[in-house]
Amino acid sequence: MVPDAEVRSYYDQPVLKAPVWRWPIPAYFFAGGLAGASATLALAARVAGNDRLARRALLNSAGAVLVSPVLLVEDLGRPGRFANMLRVLKPTSPMNTGAWLLAAMGPAAVGAAASELTGVARGPGRALECASGALGPLLATYTAVLVSDTAVPAWHEAGRELPFVFASGAAASAGAAAVLLTPGPEAAPARRLALFAALAELAGTRIMERRLGPEAGAPYGGGGRAARLSRWAAALTAGGAALMAAGRRRRTLEVAGAATLLAGAAVERFAVVQAGTESALEPRATVAPQRRRLSGAARPGARGQLGAGAQPGAGAQRGEETRPSPA
Amino acid sequence: MNEHGPRVGFFTDTSVCIGCKACEVACKEWNGVPEDGLDFRATSYDNTGMLGANSWRHVAFVEQARPVPSGDGGGSGVRWLMSSDVCKHCTRAACLDVCPTGALFRSEFGTVVVQADVCNGCGYCVPACPFGVIDQRKDDGRAWKCTFCYDRLGAGLEPACAQACPTDSIQFGPLDELRARAARRVSRLQEQGTAEARLYGHDQGDGVGGAGAFFLLLDDPEVYGLPPDPVVTTRDLAGMWRAAAAAALSLAAGVAAVFAGSRR
Numbered sequence: 001m002v003p004d005a006e007v008r009s010y011y012d013q014p015v016l017k018a019p020v021w022r023w024p025i026p027a028y029f030f031a032g033g034l035a036g037a038s039a040t041l042a043l044a045a046r047v048a049g050n051d052r053l054a055r056r057a058l059l060n061s062a063g064a065v066l067v068s069p070v071l072l073v074e075d076l077g078r079p080g081r082f083a084n085m086l087r088v089l090k091p092t093s094p095m096n097t098g099a100w101l102l103a104a105m106g107p108a109a110v111g112a113a114a115s116e117l118t119g120v121a122r123g124p125g126r127a128l129e130c131a132s133g134a135l136g137p138l139l140a141t142y143t144a145v146l147v148s149d150t151a152v153p154a155w156h157e158a159g160r161e162l163p164f165v166f167a168s169g170a171a172a173s174a175g176a177a178a179v180l181l182t183p184g185p186e187a188a189p190a191r192r193l194a195l196f197a198a199l200a201e202l203a204g205t206r207i208m209e210r211r212l213g214p215e216a217g218a219p220y221g222g223g224g225r226a227a228r229l230s231r232w233a234a235a236l237t238a239g240g241a242a243l244m245a246a247g248r249r250r251r252t253l254e255v256a257g258a259a260t261l262l263a264g265a266a267v268e269r270f271a272v273v274q275a276g277t278e279s280a281l282e283p284r285a286t287v288a289p290q291r292r293r294l295s296g297a298a299r300p301g302a303r304g305q306l307g308a309g310a311q312p313g314a315g316a317q318r319g320e321e322t323r324p325s326p327a
Numbered sequence: 328m329n330e331h332g333p334r335v336g337f338f339t340d341t342s343v344c345i346g347c348k349a350c351e352v353a354c355k356e357w358n359g360v361p362e363d364g365l366d367f368r369a370t371s372y373d374n375t376g377m378l379g380a381n382s383w384r385h386v387a388f389v390e391q392a393r394p395v396p397s398g399d400g401g402g403s404g405v406r407w408l409m410s411s412d413v414c415k416h417c418t419r420a421a422c423l424d425v426c427p428t429g430a431l432f433r434s435e436f437g438t439v440v441v442q443a444d445v446c447n448g449c450g451y452c453v454p455a456c457p458f459g460v461i462d463q464r465k466d467d468g469r470a471w472k473c474t475f476c477y478d479r480l481g482a483g484l485e486p487a488c489a490q491a492c493p494t495d496s497i498q499f500g501p502l503d504e505l506r507a508r509a510a511r512r513v514s515r516l517q518e519q520g521t522a523e524a525r526l527y528g529h530d531q532g533d534g535v536g537g538a539g540a541f542f543l544l545l546d547d548p549e550v551y552g553l554p555p556d557p558v559v560t561t562r563d564l565a566g567m568w569r570a571a572a573a574a575a576l577s578l579a580a581g582v583a584a585v586f587a588g589s590r591r
C-alpha cells in the first residue's frame with residue numbers, strides 16, 4: 001500500500017465531481033427494492049397457495065412502485081422532462097434500463113393489485129402478477145449497477161458485492177413489510193424471509209466494506225457520515241431481526257421488529273449513497289489505485305487490457321524514479 | 328470515425344502556458360457561461376478552482392519549491408506549472424454512455440456535446456466522468472460542460488479558447504495532426520533537457536480510448552488534478568450486470584425457499 005503522504009494532488013482538491021443526487025435517490029433505491037422483492041414474494045405466496053400473504057405482498061409492491069416515480073421525478077433538475085428517459089433504449093445506461101424496467105413493473109404491479117382488490121379481470125390480473133414477480137428481482141438489484149457504473153471508487157469497486165447488498169436489503173424489506181400487514185400463521189414465510197435476508201444483508205455489507213479496502217472503502221471506516229449511517233443501518237437491521245425473532249408470539253414486538261428492519265434497509269441505502277459522495281471528494285481514493293496500476297504496467301502502451309476488469313496490479317510500489325515533492 | 332471530415336482535438340502544451348486565463352475569459356464570453364464566483368483560495372493564483380458547469384476551461388496554477396540552477400551553481404527556488412484544463416472529449420466517454428436520455432451525443436466532429444433541450448437533469452453523467460468535468464448547474468438543473476464550441480466548428484471557426492490563447496499553448500486541429508505534432512514537441516523538449524515532459528491523454532490504448540483533448544505536462548497528472556490512469560466506467564458494465572443477475576436469481580431462490588414445506 002502506498003502511504004498517503006506519497007499520493008500527490010492539486011491542493012487536495014477532488015479529482016471527481018461528487019454526485020448531485022439528493023435524498024429522493026436513496027429513498028427510491030429502498031422503495032424500488034421493496035416493490036421488486038414484494039412482487040416476487042407475492043408470486044411465490046400465490047404459487048404456494050398462501051393467498052392472504054400474496055394479497056398483502058402485492059399491495060406492498062404496488063404501493064412502493066407508485067411512490068418510486070414520484071421520488072425519481074422529485075430529484076430531476078428538469079422534472080418535466082422525466083419522459084425523455086423513455087425516448088431512447090440505451091443499454092449502456094443502467095438508468096435508462098431502469099426507467100424501462102420501472103415503466104414495465106409499475107403498471108404490472110398496480111394492475112395486479114387493482115385486480116386483486118376489485119376482483120375484476122382475474123385472469124389478466126394473475127398474468128400481471130407473474131410479470132411483476134419475475135421483474136421484481138431485477139428492479140431490486142439494477143440500482144446497484146446504476147451506482148457502480150460511475151467513476152466513484154466506493155461505488156465502482158463494489159460492483160460485485162453491491163447487488164447482493166441491495167438484493168438482501170430488498171428481501172428483508174419485503175418480508176418485514178408483509179409481516180407488518182399480515183398477523184398470524186400465514187405470515188410465517190415472510191417472517192423467515194425477513195430474518196434470513198437481514199442476516200444476508202448484514203454479512204453482505206460487511207463483505208463489501210472489507211473488500212473495498214482502506215482506499216475505496218475509506219468512507220465506511222472512521223467517524224464520517226457514511227460510516228455512522230452504515231453503523232446505524234447494521235444496528236437497526238440486527239435489532240429488528242432480533243425483535244422479530246423474539247416476537248413470534250407477541251404481535252407488538254414483531255411489529256416493532258419489522259418496522260426497525262425496514263428502517264435498517266432504508267438507512268443502508270443512504271449510507272451507500274453518502275459513501276459515494278465522500279469517496280468522490282477524496283482525491284487519494286482515485287489517484288492511489290491508478291498510480292499503482294500504472295507502475296504495475298511498466299511500459300506505456302502495455303495496459304490495453306480493456307474489458308479485463310478493474311483490478312489494479314497487486315500492490316506494486318511506485319518510486320522507480322525520484323520525484324520532486326508535492327507543492 | 329465520421330464522414331464529415333477528421334476528428335478534431337485540442338493539444339494543450341502546458342510548457343508554454345503563461346497563466347493569462349485568456350482561454351477562460353474567451354470561453355465564457357463566447358458561450359455565455361455564467362460567472363462561477365471568484366474564490367481566493369489562498370493556495371495559489373487559481374481563483375477558478377476546478378472545471379464545472381460554469382467553468383469550461385480552468386487554468387491550474389501549481390507552485391512547487393524545487394532546486395533550480397542559478398548563477399553560482401544551484402539553489403532552491405519556485406517553479407510554476409500552469410495548465411489550461413478542459414473536457415477531454417473522450418473516445419470512450421462515460422458521460423455519454425450513462426446518459427439515459429441521449430442528451431449527450433457524439434458530434435460529427437468527434438466531440439462530446441450536451442443537448443441542453445433534451446437534458447432532464449438526472450445528474451448521472453456527473454459522477455460517471457473519470458475526470459470530474461461535467462456538472463449540474465444549480466439554478467437550471469441541467470448538466471453543462473465544454474461543447475468544443477460546437478457552433479463555431481459548424482461555421483468553420485476554431486474554438487474560442489484556442490483562438491484567444493496568445494502563446495499557442497492551446498492548439499486546435501485534426502486530432503491525428505495534433506498527435507504527431509505533440510510527439511515531436513515532447514521529444515524536442517526532452518532533448519533540450521526537460522526530462523519531465525510527458526504527454527497525457529494521447530494514447531489510444533488508455534482507459535478512455537484516448538482523449539480528444541490531450542496535454543503535454545511537466546509533472547505527474549495528479550499534480551494538475553488529473554487522474555493518472557482514468558478508465559471509462561462502462562468498460563466493466565457487463566461484469567456488474569452479471570453480478571446483478573446473480574443477485575437477482577439469489578433473491579428469487581431465497582423467496583422460493585422460505586415457502587418450502589409450507590405448501591398446503
Ligand code: SF4
Binds near residue numbers: 414415422458459
Ligand atoms: S472528460 Fe468527462 S465530460 Fe468530457 S467526454 Fe470524457 S467523460 Fe465526458
